[in-house]
Amino acid sequence: MPASSTPRVALLCSVLLPGLGQVYNRESKKGLIIFACAVGLGVLGSWFSGFNQFAMLLALVLLWLSAATDAYQMAKNAGQPAEFYYRKTFVVTMLLLVGPLALPLLWESTNFSRTGRWLWTIIVVSVALLFIATPYLLKGIVV
Numbered sequence: 483m484p485a486s487s488t489p490r491v492a493l494l495c496s497v498l499l500p501g502l503g504q505v506y507n508r509e510s511k512k513g514l515i516i517f518a519c520a521v522g523l524g525v526l527g528s529w530f531s532g533f534n535q536f537a538m539l540l541a542l543v544l545l546w547l548s549a550a551t552d553a554y555q556m557a558k559n560a561g562q563p564a565e566f567y568y569r570k571t572f573v574v575t576m577l578l579l580v581g582p583l584a585l586p587l588l589w590e591s592t593n594f595s596r597t598g599r600w601l602w603t604i605i606v607v608s609v610a611l612l613f614i615a616t617p618y619l620l621k622g623i624v625v
Contacts (some may be wrong), residue, residue, distance in 0.1 A: 487506065489557040489558040491506065492506050492553040492554055492556065492557035493554040493557075494599040496552075499517070500517055500519075500520040501513035501515070501516035501517035501549060502517075503550060503552070503553025504516060506557075507553060507557055509556065512552075515586075519545060520545055523538050523539070523541050524539075527542060532617065534614065534617060537613065543624070545556065545580055548576070550582070567587065568580050568590065568591040568593055570591075570593050573593070574602075581613075582610050585603060
């Protein structure tokens with residue numbers, strides 16, 4: 483992290499563009515992943531319609547907010563992740579809010595067993611796929 487890295491500048495960068503605060507904090511890989519996910523959610527949000535569109539755009543907003551929070555916290559903690567990131571309650575909350583986007587956090591946390599990580603991964607991916615497929619399945623049932 484640059485010597486002049488300040489939490490406020492990192493927060494402002496991330497508010498302007500998701501992932502830019504991470505790049506400012508010299509976490510380029512994380513920043514690029516966040517940016518790519520934000521672009522993907524934006525594209526999906528414009529491609530889908532109805533409730534799926536709302537869900538994609540809500541996930542984008544939550545990703546953006548969590549990226550801004552992460553950039554601020556990382557700058558504030560001199561590059562060390564805040565302890566609460568890996569607590570079970572925070573990880574599960576993020577899994578429920580942003581679904582598969584929180585899987586890297588799950589797999590980096592030492593508070594989950596290997597079996598627990600796999601179970602949460604299967605549950606989250608299954609729910610996300612079901613969520614995406616539901617309108618198409620209902621279209622075939624309701625004529």
